[in-house]
Amino acid sequence: MDLSSYHFLDAKRWSGRLWLGGWQSPTAGTAAVREPATGAELALIGVATPADVAVAVARAKAAQPAWAGLDHRTRMKLLLKAAAVLESHGDELVEWIVRENGAIRPKAQVEVAETVALFRQAAGMLTEAHGAVLPSRAGRLSYGQRVPHGVVGVISPFNFPMILGARAVAPALATGNTVVLKPDPRTPVTGGVLMARALDEAGFPTDVFHMLPGGAEVGQALVEHPDTRLIAFTGSTAAGRAIGETCGRLLKRMSLELGGKSxxxxxxxxxxxxxxxxxxxxxxxxxxxxxxxxxxxxxxxxxxxxxxxxxxxxxxxxxxxxxxxxxxxxxxxxxxxxxxxxxxxxxxxxxxxxxxxxxxxxxxxxxxxxxxxxxxxxxxxxxxxxxxxxxxxxxxxxxxxxxxxxxxxxxxxxxxxxxxxxxxxxxxxxxxxxxxxxxNDQTIADEVANPFGGRGASGNGGNIGGPANWDLFTQWRWITIESRPTRKPY
CATH class of the missing domain: 3.40.309.10 (Aldehyde Dehydrogenase; Chain A, domain 2)
Structure with missing residues (x-):
């Protein structure tokens, strides 16, 4: 089918651009998006630079407090709207995954359905408890609260570009973070453009989400930026080791989902x-x-x-x-x-x-x-x-x-x-x-509700998905309240 017959991912909207507070012309030029089955050019995408990362992170940091401060039902409504947008354009998204990713149609259909489910599950997180009341002495309220990290950097791979971007983007946004996404340069449309289009059409505020296609230098800039407080990376073990070393040195959280030999x-x-x-x-x-x-x-x-x-x-x-x-x-x-x-x-x-x-x-x-x-x-x-x-x-x-x-x-x-x-x-x-x-099954399985993560060279055990999302995308803050100060022994 001719991709030009579709309108949601009509290249006239985004050809040669990147999503940085809206569709922007890049300073580094463009790159062709090619169909692996034929070598044909499907579209042009804007190429980001480390300088674009600095701008995106700064804007995302500035937007984050207001986003986290929104009423939980407002964020929930936006996430559900994004799910509805993706679902309503499912046939178009399937076609793009088939063409850009080289996927058979059933794989593409599963990817769309699971991505829709990921956004709905993320919306559901907002109806769950955001903390816990803790034991303390009489007259004192002590509780732990889940709070967002701030800006989350997401680096997604080519093989399941839609799912493996959304599984981090959706819960990160749900829990009050803002996001900068770098999709694999081989699949920037199904790994990034469709996400920007869906969140824009759903009505997400400007600067809550940015999408920057590019090479390793863009990913490195995202990892090294001092204001990205969590990096969610899916890719090779070699790249994951390098990212892990950088995140460790900079004392930032990381989720590394790497290779396997299952x-x-x-x-x-x-x-x-x-x-x-x-x-x-x-x-x-x-x-x-x-x-x-x-x-x-x-x-x-x-x-x-x-x-x-x-x-x-x-x-x-x-x-x-x-x-x-x-x-x-x-x-x-x-x-x-x-x-x-x-x-x-x-x-x-x-x-x-x-x-x-x-x-x-x-x-x-x-x-x-x-x-x-x-x-x-x-x-x-x-x-x-x-x-x-x-x-x-x-x-x-x-x-x-x-x-x-x-x-x-x-x-x-x-x-x-x-x-x-x-x-x-x-x-x-x-x-x-x-x-x-x-x-009594083979090794490939993943559902929206399960924690997902590996050991050793397959990742750092920082599971993502289902009940693990609150642990990954937020951190604990301990709070105590007393009706009046008590006298201390000094």
Whole structure:
């Protein structure tokens, strides 16, 4: 479908601009937004600079007290209006996600629906308790109050640009913070423009939200600015480490949601057809470009060979192509550099002794779903996050060996166990070092109501989402009140 037939994201409104107190022409020029499936130019976006970050943060800081001081029902109404705006333009947003992100349509539809839910959940936060009454002596009121940090910097990735921006933007705004968002430069429309359009159309006050597309230098300026008091970052572990070092030095809060090498354990008593179905989804959904992807599929050695055959058959029959024009299961990889990295990992792992059971080839940015069997410790596909459609099958003997392999990584995001023996599966799962755990499911799962966060190289454990949002986006202030001063012993 021709994107020019839509009006909510009509490029005439924002082409070559950025959202800084309104649509502004950038000083650094523009960049093309390209469709990964075809290479075609979809639009132009304004490119921000560190100087723009300084302006945005200053304006957001100035606007924050009035925003936090608004009646909670007013903020709630605005958040619900933003949700309604996004929902009413859902078909258009889906089309943009398909084209800009290379996503299949069902993935895009889920992303829109979950983003709408995120804004509604954020609105619901404002009906919850904002603190707690604490014990104290007679005649004295003592309570803890949740107060906003001030300005929150959000840096979002390309793979789920709409959800992974909104999951920080919406609760940050709900809790009285103002926000400066830097979307990934490869997906600035679905990661940023649509957010600016929705909040503007919903009637949010000027300077409560700014959106600055740009490269690493813009993100660095946002992290280093002394007036951003919380940084919510989703992206690579390498970038997360650098951000963590800076935030630590500047004594500011951070939420780091990073990479993963999540284990999916298939026990010998599992239904292999169902297990292969789950493994295929966990490895190939959105071309494997998911931090929670089933990066290592651990299969009990008695059933490893028939399981590998089933998974390879599925991989060979999954259609790959342009999701905007074809009914496919996998779309394109986001960039040539990422495709090359995926292929290098596959080739290196085969050279190290693994068996290429399916895939391992590509045309353009379309990489075939791949199965590597007999993967062992030390091989690249065993240790490196691939971020591509590659299923690495690792055989194991005992339950203890499965856990040793599962935990043989610096990452700790998600984990899953498949077995009809729930007690055994849960006992195994509870020994996996991960922030997320799923029994009789694969490793990719997220819902609006759950806390989300990883361990080790997968993040700093600063969970985001659901009940964790109050903890992340506010801090405690202790307050006491007495009817009159009491005499002190001085």
């Amino acid at each position: 284990p999916l354990i298939v026990l010998e008593d599992a239904d292999l057809e169902l297990a292969a179905s789950n493994a295929a989804f966990g490895a190939y959904f959105h071309q494997g470009q998911v931090c929670m992807a089933s990066g290592r599929i651990l299969v009990q050695e008695q059933v490893a060979q028939p399981f590998a055959k089933l998974l390879a058959e599925r991989a060979r029959h999954l259609p790959v192509g342009n999701p905007a024009t074809e009914n496919v299961a996998l779309g394109p990889i986001i960039s040539e550099a990422q495709r090359n990295r995926i292929h290098e990992i596959v080739q290196d792992t085969v050279a190290e002794g693994a068996v290429l059971a399916a895939g391992g080839t590509y045309e353009g940015l379309f990489y075939r779903p791949t199965v590597l069997s007999g993967v062992k410790r030390g091989m690249r596909a065993y240790r490196d996050e691939v971020f591509g459609p590659v299923a690495s099958i690792i055989p194991f003997g005992s339950d203890d060996e499965a856990i040793a392999i599962a935990n043989d990584t610096d990452y700790g995001l998600s984990g899953a166990v498949i077995s009809p023996d729930i007690g055994r599966a849960l006992a195994l799962g509870e020994r996996i070092n991960s922030g997320l755990l799923h029994i």
